[in-house]
Amino acid sequence: MTTQKHFSHVNGKMLVENIPLSDIAKQVGTPFYCYSNTAISENYKDYQQAFSTVLPDQDTLICYAVKANGNQAVLSTLAKLGSGADVVSIGEIRRARAAGIPANKIVYSGVAKVEPEIEYALNEGIFQFNVESEPELELISQVATRLNKEAAIAFRINPDVCANTHAKISTGKAENKFGVPISKARIAYNRAASLPNIKVQGVDVHIGSQLTQLAPFEEAYKRIAQLIIDLRSDGHNISVVDIGGGLGITYNDEVIPSKQAYASIAKKQLGHLNCKIIIEPGRSLLGNAGILVSSVVYVKTGEERQFLILDAGMNDMIRPSMYEAHHEIVAVDQSQTDLKTYDVVGPVCETGDTFAKARQVHESKSGDLIAIMSCGAYGAVMASTYNTRMLAPEIMVKGSDFAVVRARPSYDEIINADSVPSWV
Numbered sequence: 001m002t003t004q005k006h007f008s009h010v011n012g013k014m015l016v017e018n019i020p021l022s023d024i025a026k027q028v029g030t031p032f033y034c035y036s037n038t039a040i041s042e043n044y045k046d047y048q049q050a051f052s053t054v055l056p057d058q059d060t061l062i063c064y065a066v067k068a069n070g071n072q073a074v075l076s077t078l079a080k081l082g083s084g085a086d087v088v089s090i091g092e093i094r095r096a097r098a099a100g101i102p103a104n105k106i107v108y109s110g111v112a113k114v115e116p117e118i119e120y121a122l123n124e125g126i127f128q129f130n131v132e133s134e135p136e137l138e139l140i141s142q143v144a145t146r147l148n149k150e151a152a153i154a155f156r157i158n159p160d161v162c163a164n165t166h167a168k169i170s171t172g173k174a175e176n177k178f179g180v181p182i183s184k185a186r187i188a189y190n191r192a193a194s195l196p197n198i199k200v201q202g203v204d205v206h207i208g209s210q211l212t213q214l215a216p217f218e219e220a221y222k223r224i225a226q227l228i229i230d231l232r233s234d235g236h237n238i239s240v241v242d243i244g245g246g247l248g249i250t251y252n253d254e255v256i257p258s259k260q261a262y263a264s265i266a267k268k269q270l271g272h273l274n275c276k277i278i279i280e281p282g283r284s285l286l287g288n289a290g291i292l293v294s295s296v297v298y299v300k301t302g303e304e305r306q307f308l309i310l311d312a313g314m315n316d317m318i319r320p321s322m323y324e325a326h327h328e329i330v331a332v333d334q335s336q337t338d339l340k341t342y343d344v345v346g347p348v349c350e351t352g353d354t355f356a357k358a359r360q361v362h363e364s365k366s367g368d369l370i371a372i373m374s375c376g377a378y379g380a381v382m383a384s385t386y387n388t389r390m391l392a393p394e395i396m397v398k399g400s401d402f403a404v405v406r407a408r409p410s411y412d413e414i415i416n417a418d419s420v421p422s423w424v
Contacts, residue, residue, distance in 0.1 A: 004374065005039050006036040007039075009334055012334045012335035013333060014332040014333070014334075014369075016034050016036055016291075017036055017038060017397045017400070018399055021293055021371065024395055024397075025332075030294050030311055030369065031316055031392045032293050032393045032394070032395055034291050034292075034293055034394075034397060035069075035073075035376055035395065035396045036289050036290070036397055036398075037073075037396050037398035038398060039376075040074065040077050040286065040289045041077060047279060050260045051263045054264050058276075060277045061084050061278045061279070062084060062278075062279050062281065063084035063106070063242075064083045064084070064085055064280075064281065064282060066087050066095060066096060066282075067092065068283055068287075068376075068377040068381065069376060069378075069379070070381055072098065072099050073396045073403075075099030075100075075101065076099045078101075079096075083101065085106045086109055086280040086282070087106060087109070087110075090120050090121070093120065097124065104126070104127050106121075106126040107130055107278060107280070108130060109132075109204070109206075110132070111132045113139075115143055118139060122149045123147070127152065128152045128202055128278075129152065129153045130156045131154065131156065131180075132180070137153065137155075137191065137198070141197055141198050144196075145197045148197075149197065150197055151199065152199045152202075153198055153199065153201065153202070154202030154203050154204040155188055155192070156204040156206065157205050157224060158179035158180060159219075159224060160182065161223070179206075186227075186231065186234060189231055189236050190234065200238070201238070201240050202275075203224055203227060203231070203238055204278075205220055205241075206244030206245065207244060209246050211248050212254045212255065212257075217243075217246075218269060221266065224241065224243075224270070225269050225272075238275065241275040241276070242277075242280065243270070243279060244280055245280030245283075247284045249287040249288050250288070251325065251326050251328070251373075251374050252326045259284075287375075287377040288374050291372060291373050292316060293332065293372075294312035294370050295310065295367060295368070296308060296310060296365065296367060296368045296369075297309045297347065298366060299342075299366065305342075306340065306342050307344075307345055308342040308344045308345070308361065308364060308370070309345055309346070310344065311347060313348035314354075314386075315383060315385065315389050316379075316380075316383050317355075317382075317383070318384075319375075319379070320355050321350075321353065327372050328372075329370060329371070330362070330373065331364055331368060331369070331370060332368070332369035332370065332371050333362075334362050337362070338363045339363065340360070340361065340362075340364075341360055342356075342359055342360075343356070344357075344359055348386060348387050388411070388415075390408050392408065393406055393407050393408040394406040
């Protein structure tokens with residue numbers, strides 16, 4: 001069972017840092033997301049310490065993967081700690097800049113960058129484009145030439161390494177849509193060097209998310225190191241290596257390598273190249289810094305099982321439906337010690353709206369609070385208003401203070417986002 005720092009039961013009642021979850025629920029209602037500011041900060045500092053200890057003389061830049069959780073309070077917290085940003089859209093560039101992350105700490109990934117996005121990124125002065133294909137490279141060159149700007153690029157290299165993670169979040173195998181095959185990398189770099197307004201400066205690799213073993217990293221970095229040597233022999237000035245950010249978290253019983261061990265792999269395979277190292281953590285900064293809090297609507301007894309029906313649904317947190325993801329589910333009030341076996345489900349009109357099957361949870365009744373753990377990453381950011389359900393608000397806690405950092409919209413706000421043409 002996963003444990004989350006700064007989320008604990010004291011005298012049977014669950015606290016986030018120093019605040020009882022029940023107090024927040026009384027004020028904002030359920031469901032809601034709740035983040036620990038202290039946990040986010042500590043996770044970031046753990047990366048800083050690991051890389052500064054293992055690679056004390058290396059120039060490193062931590063670029064938070066904004067797609068994991070783009071809330072402005074999260075981004076502002078990380079910006080004040082010195083974080084950069086790994087972004088995959090113009091919207092995420094805007095979010096990062098609005099939160100105070102300098103443009104020269106932003107790397108722009110993503111497989112389908114379009115001209116207005118490239119133009120915006122160039123005008124902002126981002127640090128690097130992580131280029132996914134040769135057609136994208138051609139477009140970046142054209143836009144940069146038109147704007148009379150220089151575009152610093154790294155190709156995202158697909159090293160054909162199995163990450164041993166879920167198929168839907170594996171990105172470094174030959175059949176995946178991401179990156180340039182390593183077998184074609186030297187041709188791609190030679191083409192880049194021939195194009196106007198392109199500065200070849202780096203190599204990027206990201207083999208997937210929620211990695212729980214170091215061996216895939218080591219194999220990928222080994223292949224990338226040899227590629228950098230080959231590219232330099234071809235005359236390219238490679239000074240940056242972006243190593244991705246796939247270190248996983250504990251959702252259930254996974255044993256995750258330490259950040260120091262992760263940094264040591266980077267040092268072993270890449271340290272001799274004297275490159276600036278970029279790390280792109282997302283899940284490992286936010287995943288276990290947040291939870292989703294819901295209320296029990298009904299306890300329903302079926303033919304073969306009991307259902308714990310919550311007011312949170314798959315529209316609020318889609319990972320179990322989309323990835324078959326395991327999330328621990330716990331009663332906020334554990335003063336009742338009996339455990340019962342439930343299928344934990346939501347209100348959405350889909351059979352897939354199921355958080356867990358045959359899960360043991362402290363005996364619960366209508367109105368009790370339930371916490372779905374490890375939801376800080378890929379939770380609220382992937383939510384929708386499916387079934388015209390209001391988005392869950394997001395709460396941030398620091399010590400004995402909490403604030404609503406994204407409010408629950410009203411039904412009028414949801415409905416009035418539509419417009420009816422005059423001819424209907």
